Amino acid sequence: MRILIDNGHGKETPGKCSPDGRLKEYAYTREIADRLVTGLQNEGIDAQRIVPGENDVALFERVRRVNAFGKDAILVSIHCNAMGSGAEWMPANGWSVFVGNNASMNSRRLARQLAQAALNRKVKVRRPSPQKLYWTANFYICQKTNCPAVLVENFFQDNKEDVEFLLSEEGKQCVTNILLEGITNYLKEYQRNM
Ligand SMILES: [Zn+2]
Numbered sequence: 703m704r705i706l707i708d709n710g711h712g713k714e715t716p717g718k719c720s721p722d723g724r725l726k727e728y729a730y731t732r733e734i735a736d737r738l739v740t741g742l743q744n745e746g747i748d749a750q751r752i753v754p755g756e757n758d759v760a761l762f763e764r765v766r767r768v769n770a771f772g773k774d775a776i777l778v779s780i781h782c783n784a785m786g787s788g789a790e791w792m793p794a795n796g797w798s799v800f801v802g803n804n805a806s807m808n809s810r811r812l813a814r815q816l817a818q819a820a821l822n823r824k825v826k827v828r829r830p831s832p833q834k835l836y837w838t839a840n841f842y843i844c845q846k847t848n849c850p851a852v853l854v855e856n857f858f859q860d861n862k863e864d865v866e867f868l869l870s871e872e873g874k875q876c877v878t879n880i881l882l883e884g885i886t887n888y889l890k891e892y893q894r895n896m
Contacts, residue, residue, distance in 0.1 A: 703892070705742055705749040705885060706768055708779040708843060709735040712758025717788045720865045727859055728756065730868065731780045734856070737878040738780075738885075745886060752777075765846040775849040776812060776888070778881060779841075782868065783855035795861040796826035797880070800837045800853045802844030809850040810836065811891060816854060816884030823876055825857075854881065 709731040711718050718727035735751050742749035752767045753759045768777050785792035799816045801809045817835035820827045829835050836852075844851045856877045857864040867873040 703748065703889065704771055704775040705747055706771060706775050706777045706849075707735045707739055707749065707751045708764055708768075708777060709751060709753055710779060710781040712753075713756045715758045718784075718859070719788055720859045721788060721790050722865075725782065725859050725865050725868060727782050728758075730782060730859075731856075732756070734780055734874065734877055734881070737874065738778075738881050741878060741882045742885065747886070747889070761842045762846075764843060768843075768847045768849065768851070771849070773849050776808075776885070777843070777847050777849055777851040778812075778816075778885065779843050779851070779853040780881070781853060781855050782857060782859040784860045785858060786860050788860055790860070791862045792858070792860045795858050795864045796828040797857055798828040798837060798855045799835070800839045800841060800844065800855070802851065803838050803840050804845055805838060806850055808892065809844070809852060812850050812884070812888045813852045815888040815891065816852060816880065819880045819883035819887065822883070823880060825876065825880070856880075 711728045713728050739749045785794035797820050799813045801813050813836035841853050
């Protein structure tokens with residue numbers, strides 16, 4: 703099983719930055735993706751980024767790269783959420799995870815494990831209901847990939863408190879560890895269900 707990590711956007715993707723310019727989504731998600739890949743590899747798990755460079759890679763090309771690995775893989779796309787355009791600070795905050803509208807059972811299992819790992823760290827998990835830990839949406843990268851896939855919105859890049867947390871070492875470790883724990887627990891659950 704190969705763990706594929708997609709770090710959202712490219713350097714030239716418009717917007718995608720905190721109102722004070724300190725958090726740039728492309729750079730932040732790359733840093734988290736690198737930490738996550740290193741953490742997974744340290745546990746002997748086969749992990750890699752599908753967008754190693756800094757430029758924006760079109761969604762269809764990212765999907766093509768993922769699907770080239772076949773079904774024995776999972777995809778985690780890493781983002782930071784935004785309520786507005788990035789021009790001003792907004793009130794929405796918290797962490798959330800999404801699957802595509804056509805999500806498989808395994809995509810849903812992966813999303814649940816990630817949300818549980820976030821709850822274990824006592825962070826605010828945004829969810830549709832107390833019982834349902836993940837959202838469904840028509841995200842292209844989730845819908846068009848053949849393997850289990852989730853998209854994670856790691857807090858809000860236009861919420862002042864969230865940005866302070868995201869940029870702190872504590873916040874970076876928290877975000878990385880949510881992903882690391884969620885993925886490793888999914889792999890354990892998957893092996894039990896084989
Ligand atoms: Zn994004």
